[in-house]
Amino acid sequence: MLLPDYLSEEIMLNPEKREFPQFSVRKLMSTVFEPTAGCRVCILVDFDEPQKWIKDFAFLEVSEFSVQRKAYENFYQTFKDGVMEELGMHGGEMFSYYCTHGSNLDLRDECFNTAGEQLSLDRDIYPHYDIILCISTWSATAPLTAKCKQYGFRGATMHGMNDIILNSGLAVDYDEVSADAEKVRLAMTQADSIEIDFTLEDGRVLTAWLGLDGQEAQKSHGLCKGKAPDVANLPAGEVYFVPCDARGEFPMKYEDGTLGVLTVVDRNIVKSTLIEGNQSTIDEHNARLADDPMTGTLGELGFGTQVLPVSGQDIQDEKVLGTCHLATGRDDHLGGDIVPEMFKKHENSTHDDILFAPHKTPNFDISEVRMKRGDQEEVIIQHFRPSEYIMNALCS
Template identity: 30%
Template structure:
């Protein structure tokens, strides 16, 4: 079984004087509790206990569990109020008072935590939406030195590239515009004072980038093509132009639902991420937090927390905000046959070929 103490030390290396906070979201009337969610809150208490043991050895503070009412949507803004143990607190103030936040939530808090990490000099966070105890035997137990090496290899390939050409197992193809962007690595290491992006998912293991979204005048995005999505055994096609899903093709209820979803808020149709998950212990079970670490994925919706330009203000309302990943790893109904990174000088490097990673 996973040595949680070793994992926390290896990933975060907490230092004397730090303030560590574990955060969880709570059910509300229209978002009822379930067994996995309550188990996650218990897992947070257990991990907090392990961190407190480390704190006694390293002389830092571990605060009571910070709770807040669930936002109800992945990467939506967080509520204003929360509770730190038995005390009512302003949620942002409680988060800012921490040097390290570990968020073990039902709904992803990655976007608001990423924005906080960008604004605060001594703040970092691990976002763990949907984490399950069983992952202590899978993706959380990975050799993160090897994961980091694979992330770096793909980062080096993507750095300075102009296109990512993806051929799906269905025969459909999409080109993702990598111009005007810098890739990032979620490699499982988040020590105090880390340079660059100071937020990770845990489990970790991906190199990602936000495709160019066409924000420069007279410079349209090159992202275009057809992305297949299989849900409830129904194949739906997302036709993409200028980094936006413009047509949803399909004849069943899933296609109707996606079409209505994008029509309700144009910002949702933004192509917000393209990424390569490289955690070899990750298993595909339908839980996106782990699934996405197992292979290629892309996302639609909000992107500002990953280096893009589409934020909360671009949506019809805060309640409409979304950042949703769709995964194409082994075990998913649709996979990636080939993914090639293209540079301006014509150099092409295959990251995936014949369905297999080359790195």
């Protein structure tokens, strides 16, 4: 079977050379949310002062709100310019809520309309819209997944939106993305375990083992077709598991550039040890683990399935084929057992991705990722490149 152009060797090595169609809200909505006819749609954005900035679209005068501006220009305004009518939808209102300052933290119920009037998400938004688009600073996938099951809406979360994401990760054909994700899912589903080797600059090799107990692999594929309540996290394109167990070590690059080694026992990160950088950063992490151990529980293991350029935002960059990521914290939105109530503090009940990718973690290499499934053993990734096994699955 012939490879699609985007899986060619040249494009895989230089994904920025991949040609994408022009971004189209109409195509995105009609593909992701088929059917759209008769659906009422709205847009949610976040601010520290939501009433102040949403009233009369005051945020458009402030350059720092680039994500919210993109929500206005590419979705709100485009809906009003005729796309909503073409798709048979109605509504199109924009509302603001309080910024959470944490990935996947539950949202405060207060929200505001563009007249500056206070409303309730539970009372005035969730029950009255069929499709809710959340274009925000911080991811809201977990809380909206819980709310969609309660109130019956469909939706999409698109946090951190920028021009690269709009022109690549949101411009793709999501039927194709879903098909590719399913091929990789079938190649990995019911895995008993995954083992990841990380090679550091000094030559040391750290190995993390994750027990999966033969569970069905899941996919983030971007489609919310039909009428069933669901929330897509866009850009999509990954296969993921909820670890049942984990042990070993893996490297961590902190936001300030500090490098540490994380030690994992019984699925929990129990300590961080300095490689280079600031010891105070390591000490702060260890203090947080000691104070609220749930913050170190591994809640996800994910593998990218798309060929996309680096966007600078993990929401897209973790979907790149050849990368993988772990996540700590809540995983109830993934079908896991870690819920916000298990954390000592509400602000700790986040879902935080740890992405391993060449641009993100140039100080170490994923030398190999191996899957064990019964008597079958397969290499999945070598040196941030998909293995022959995965490429053959994509070509099937």
